[in-house]
Amino acid sequence: MPELPDLTVVAEAFHAALAGRPISSASAPAPLAVRGTPAELAGLVGRQVTAVRQRGKFLLIELDRGRVVVNPMLTGRFQLAPPGAKLPTKTAAVLGFGARAARAMRGAAPWTKGADWLPADDGPIEVRYRDPTQMGKVYLAPEGIERPIAGLDADLGPDADDPSLTLRVWQERIRRHPGELKNLLKNQAFVAGIGNAYSDEILHAARLLPFRKRSTLAAEEIAALYDATGSTLATAIQVLRRRVPPTFEKQVRDFLAVHNKGGQPCPRCGTRISEVSPGGFVTSFCRGCQH
Secondary structure, eight states: OOOOHHHHHHHOOOOOOOOTTTTEEEEEESSGEEEEHHHHHHHHOOOBBEEEEEEEEEEEESSSSSEEEEEEETTTTEEOOOOOOOSOOOOOEEEEEEEOOTTOOOOOGGGGTTTTTTTTTTOOOOEEEOOOOSEEEEEEOOTTTOOOHHHHHHHOOOOTTTTOOOOOOOOHHTTTSSEEEEEEHHHHTTTSSOOOOHHHHHHHHOOOOOOOOGGGHHHHHHHHHHHHHHHHHHHHHHHHHHHHHTTTTTTTOOOOOSSSOSBOTTTOOOOOOHHHHHHOOOEEEEEOOOO
16 A cells, blocks of 8 residues: 555655646546546646645645546556556556646755656656556546545644644644554544554554554653654655655565564564454564564
8 A cells, every 4th residue: 555655755756747747638548446527537638737745645636727636545556657658457547748848847856856767848748547456546626626535635634744743743633542553553534644564664663562552652652653653754755765766656665674574583673573464454563672
C-alpha cells in the first residue's frame, strides 16, 4: 500500500514534471476505477495543472478548474512515461500532458531540479495509473461538481509529517484515540498517511510493541512515539527520493528495519524479528527491544 513517504516522492516528482502543462488526453482503459462520467473525463482536456500534492494516502492533481484525486489503496501504482511507451497491464486511467511554456512550473522540490528523468518542457508526457485489483479509485472533481471522496478532507487528521503537528498537538490528539498502538498509527483520523509498513517501522524506532494500549503509555513514551514518527518518515522520504525515480510504479521497501523481515535479526539488538498476520496484514516487531 502506498503510504505517505511513497506518495510524497511521487507528488514532488509529478509536480516537477507536470505543473504548468495542459491535459491533452484522458482515457480510462479500466473505467471501474474511475469515479466520474465519460463527459467529465473528456472535459479534463485543456485544463492546466497548477500543482500535484500528497494528502494522507491520496495524490491530488490540482487543475486551473477542478482537480483529479487518486486513492491508490492497496495495489494502485503510478507511472510517468512518454506517449507510445507500452502500457502496463491493468492500467486503469491515462492522462496525457502537452508542452508547457518555459518557467511555467513553480514550487518544484529542490531534489527534482535538473533530474535526468524530467521530461523536456516542450515534449509530451503521460501519467498512467495501474491497479490490478481496481480497489483504488480515481475521482474526477470538475469545478462546480460536488462529488464525495471517501476518506478525504473532513475525515483526515493532519499529515503525519505536517510541521504544524507539534508535540503539544500530538499529545492533545492522542488522548482522543484509545486502542492498540499500531491501530492508532494507522487511524487516518488521528494522523494521516501511515499504513501497515510504516507503523511497524515507527513502533520499532520508538521501542514500543504494536499491541501496547495507548492508555499504558507514559509521557516520555508518547514523546518517543512522536519523535519516531517524524524521524522515520523523514528518513524514508530521503531514501525514496534517491531510489525511486524514474520507476515510480515500483515500491521500494527493502531498506526498512523490521517490516516483512520476520525471522531476520533485529538491526538494533539482534533478536529474531517476530511476525504475525492479524486480519491478513503482516505485523513485524522485535520482542527483544520493543516493550
